[in-house]
Amino acid sequence: MVLAVYGELVLPIDPDATAETRALLHHLRSLEGRHVLFGHQDDFAYGTQWSAEPGRSDVRDVIGVYPAVFGFDLGHIEIGADRNLDGLGFDDIRGWIRQAHALGSLVTVSWHADDVVSGGSAWTQAETIPHLLPGGSHEQEFTTALDRLADFLAGLTDADGRPIPIVFRPYHEHTGDWFWWGKGLNAEVDFIALWRHTVDHLRLRRGLHNLLYAISPDRAGIDPDALADGYLYGYPGDEYVDIFGLDDYRDLGRPNNPAPLEDQHATLVAALTTTARLARERGKLAALTEVGTERTLPDPWTGYLLPALMANEDTHRILWTLSWRNPTGEPERAYTPQPGAPTAADFAAFAADPFVLMNDELPDLYAR
Numbered sequence: 001m002v003l004a005v006y007g008e009l010v011l012p013i014d015p016d017a018t019a020e021t022r023a024l025l026h027h028l029r030s031l032e033g034r035h036v037l038f039g040h041q042d043d044f045a046y047g048t049q050w051s052a053e054p055g056r057s058d059v060r061d062v063i064g065v066y067p068a069v070f071g072f073d074l075g076h077i078e079i080g081a082d083r084n085l086d087g088l089g090f091d092d093i094r095g096w097i098r099q100a101h102a103l104g105s106l107v108t109v110s111w112h113a114d115d116v117v118s119g120g121s122a123w124t125q126a127e128t129i130p131h132l133l134p135g136g137s138h139e140q141e142f143t144t145a146l147d148r149l150a151d152f153l154a155g156l157t158d159a160d161g162r163p164i165p166i167v168f169r170p171y172h173e174h175t176g177d178w179f180w181w182g183k184g185l186n187a188e189v190d191f192i193a194l195w196r197h198t199v200d201h202l203r204l205r206r207g208l209h210n211l212l213y214a215i216s217p218d219r220a221g222i223d224p225d226a227l228a229d230g231y232l233y234g235y236p237g238d239e240y241v242d243i244f245g246l247d248d249y250r251d252l253g254r255p256n257n258p259a260p261l262e263d264q265h266a267t268l269v270a271a272l273t274t275t276a277r278l279a280r281e282r283g284k285l286a287a288l289t290e291v292g293t294e295r296t297l298p299d300p301w302t303g304y305l306l307p308a309l310m311a312n313e314d315t316h317r318i319l320w321t322l323s324w325r326n327p328t329g330e331p332e333r334a335y336t337p338q339p340g341a342p343t344a345a346d347f348a349a350f351a352a353d354p355f356v357l358m359n360d361e362l363p364d365l366y367a368r
């Protein structure tokens with residue numbers, strides 16, 4: 001059994017993690033309880049009113065600085081495609097990851113992987129996992145998929161050729177039933193086996209040592225009256241997880257959530273508290289790995305999200321919050337505001353709060 005915690009020092013699950021990867025975990029821990037990093041998915045790639053404008057960012061358009069965390073998605077790398085599931089070139093994604101890292105931000109990568117059994121998307125609702133595991137009908141195809149993923153991750157190097165530390169967040173929202181790896185479609189033991197097989201493949205068979213592994217159950221798939229049990233569905237064990245994430249769109253004022261707003265906020269606080277507490281008890285870090293703040297809230301940032309992140313000692317330990325993407329031409333789907341949008345001033349006030357860190361306020365996360 002690998003001991004992950006020595007006093008205040010937290011070590012990656014990978015005993016051979018690179019010096020920069022260990023440093024990242026250490027520096028994140030030193031921020032715990034004091035700050036939350038703000039992140040945005042696909043921030044360099046496009047925004048609500050633009051795409052492919054080098055250096056542009058919806059976040060920077062509003063507050064003048066880049067996010068402290070950049071998220072990207074590798075869906076379709078597994079099928080050998082040149083572009084990800086949202087049409088972004090993988091060469092461009094590699095470039096944006098290098099750019100984000102060179103700026104000193106944290107990079108996190110999710111993977112909306114296709115179902116290699118049916119050829120369908122990540123949203124295929126079938127019991128896929130047993131076919132992928134050793135001895136399964138599609139073991140070979142899945143090994144190829146993992147190798148294509150590993151090839152891309154292995155190519156993420158900085159200007160000096162050193163591997164860029166990446167928070168890898170595969171099989172996200174596994175407590176939901178919308179992805180082929182989700183709860184209800186597969187046996188829990190099979191999800192655990194898939195997770196361990198993936199980590200073992202990347203780390204042991206492919207020798208990747210620049211990855212921190214984040215698990216990110218979705219709150220919508222967890223009973224708010226049994227948060228800890230629900231959170232730990234499919235938990236692959238302390239030797240397989242570095243970061244306890246949470247994805248939450250449900251408790252953020254969604255029009256399709258009938259609960260009164262105060263109750264939704266209380267559930268968000270409770271879910272964040274549980275996430276951070278479970279992480280603390282196991283010597284792990286915690287993050288709000290995806291969140292969708294509704295534009296319909298009066299002050300979604302300072303009046304809703306920030307008070308949840310600062311609700312108690314546990315929620316203070318949530319290290320970053322990542323808002324999802326701003327698809328071009330679809331302002332109603334944007335998760336961060338445009339200049340002049342009704343919530344832009346509130347977002348700027350959130351960014352200016354001393355608890356919230358943007359790119360320009362980060363310590364050197366990679367200093368050894």
Ligand code: BMA
Binds near residue numbers: 075086
């Ligand atoms: C989802 C949606 C999809 C997108 C996917 C991967 O949550 O935003 O439109 O394809 O993420 O980015």
